Amino acid sequence: MDNGASSYRRFLAGDDEGLREIIDLYYDGLALYLNAYLNNLTDAEDCAEDALIVLATKKPRFAGRSSFKTWLYTIGRNLAIDRIRRKPPETEPLSEELVSREYGEGNAEAILIEREERERLARAMNNLSPDYRKVLTLKFYEGMELSEIAGVMGKSSAGIYHLFERAKKSLRMKLEDR
Secondary structure, eight states: OOHHHHHHHHHHTTOHHHHHHHHHHHHHHHHHHHHHHHSOHHHHHHHHHHHHHHHHHTOOOOOOSSOHHHHHHHHHHHHHHHHHHHSOOOOOOOOHHHHOOOOOSOOHHHHHHHHHHHHHHHHHHHTSOHHHHHHHIIIIISOOOHHHHHHHHTOOHHHHHHHHHHHHHHHHHHHHHO
């Protein structure tokens, strides 16, 4: 069983540290994924918080039919869909900061080139269709397997495979156009 599931079991048993671990492990990635649905980082962060609040207050039963991460992301996706139904989202582009990782040691030229590449990638991702952004975000930023992505997005594994291949091709074309 993954860390999220064991942390959640501990939280249900009364250990509040379990919920803190879940927040630390999943909040950022969940918000990034939900941004692909909502196109507004503020709404995506609110929705990610709502998903964690559901865990803390309603304490739904985790049946273990998927990974804990898949289950949590599905809760977040359902909340995002509800939010879209209630109010059309305002568009806010995916920020470079979310896409970036730490620079580490290196010379100024290498850091500048890396930063420009991240900005270029963020712009290209923002120009993809929402489903393409979702599948690429889950695969490359969250490291999910295609079968897990199928569970999160509520699609078949074969459908996700084809969506992923089309998304990679589209991203490659957008990056080549620039």
